[in-house]
Amino acid sequence: MTEPSLREPTMTELSLREPAPRRTLVVKDCGDSAVVAKAVGLDSESAWRLVHDLADALDAVQLPGVHGLVPTYDALLVEFDCAGVDHETVRRVLWREAARLGAEHRRSTPRRFLVPVVYGGEHGPDLPEVAAQLGLSESEVVALHSGTDLTVRCLGAPAGAPMMDGPPFPVPVPRMASPRTRVAPGSVAVAGRQAVICPMPSPGGWPLLGRTPVRVLDLRDDPLTPYRPGDSFRFVPIEPERWDAYAGVPLADCVELPGAACADASRAADSDVAPWADSDAAPTCRPDTPSAASHG
Structure with missing residues (x-):
């Protein structure tokens, strides 16, 4: 050539x-x-x-x-x-x-992360407002956000945040008129037609729907992020009472693997029954592994 x-x-x-x-x-x-x-x-x-x-x-x-x-x-x-x-x-x-580059070029096999999320309340203070903006109930917003795999398109700020396709909301979600000076790590946010998980404390103007208790970022990790563009995230709602069961679990432990603990979450996420309605359907993400205890 x-x-x-x-x-x-x-x-x-x-x-x-x-x-x-x-x-x-x-x-x-x-x-x-x-x-x-x-x-x-x-x-x-x-x-x-x-x-x-x-x-x-x-x-x-x-x-x-x-x-x-x-x-x-x-x-x-x-x-x-x-x-x-x-x-x-x-x-x-x-x-x-x-x-x-040509048809023979193949990127690495994408992975699927099954991520537990507590929606609403103190963890998702903007859920009611987003629901009102979309003309939906809070449960409908949660069902749409957790009802499909969201593809990571690129890594953004801060610290390699996973910038994902947004859920199939009927209209784009506007950013907040007054941004927060601090957004907690693990916060799950949406804006426009995009979705993101905030990996570390930072200012932010995206509405917050919920928060995951898993550890998204550890500066000691190499590579810094366990995900890369092309991977996908599936959010699985859990009850607030189950927060401690997942607190500090590395996000890398939430990769779906055949026969692994997260496989049960995959079946729950793909079922016709909304997983957020049943706390037992949430991903285990192997919360009892030594890695979770040592990094908590």
Whole structure:
């Protein structure tokens, strides 16, 4: 395959033809130490997949001087040390890897996290207001939020928060008029057509529906987050009385595994009976494991 030309000054386009869909990528310099690649002319799913596939490919190259790859919904920011590598070199490698992408490229197998959540009350103070905005009951909001798998699209602030597709609410959820100065870790929030779990204390303006007692983030972990774009979260409501059973359990222990403790939660989440109505249907997430006790 002939390598695409790199002689354009600040912007260039490359069309990658595959059986479906046609992929188009626009690349331009971004300041003195970054290049941004944006997918255009694609549906949202194809654009997301293109930039994340490209990020995986660049990560495998380990180009000296590149210290940051930030894929989002339809763009990839490549950050580098301009004293060690220049824009032209980064663009050359980017185009080379883009040209190599094809139908044979496969991302890692996505995982499914089953996450217990206490909805409403002190843990989800905005649930009543969100229900009123949507014209639904609080139970209906909980059922929609916990009734489908939500895909992680990118990692955001703070500290690699999982930015997910939102639940199938009838209309987007507006952000709060007055943001909070502190949101507790584990808080489950929604805004627009997105959903997120706050991994650490931080300010925030997204309405809070509930909170998970599991430990989302531990700065000692490597990698820092157990999830990555492409994984999915399924929220399973639990009663407040069961909070202590899950407090401090690592989020990594809530990955669905065949035959593991979380398998019961998977069956409950996929059943026709709303799992939030039955505390016994909540995921166990192996709360009695040594790891939970040592990190609590």
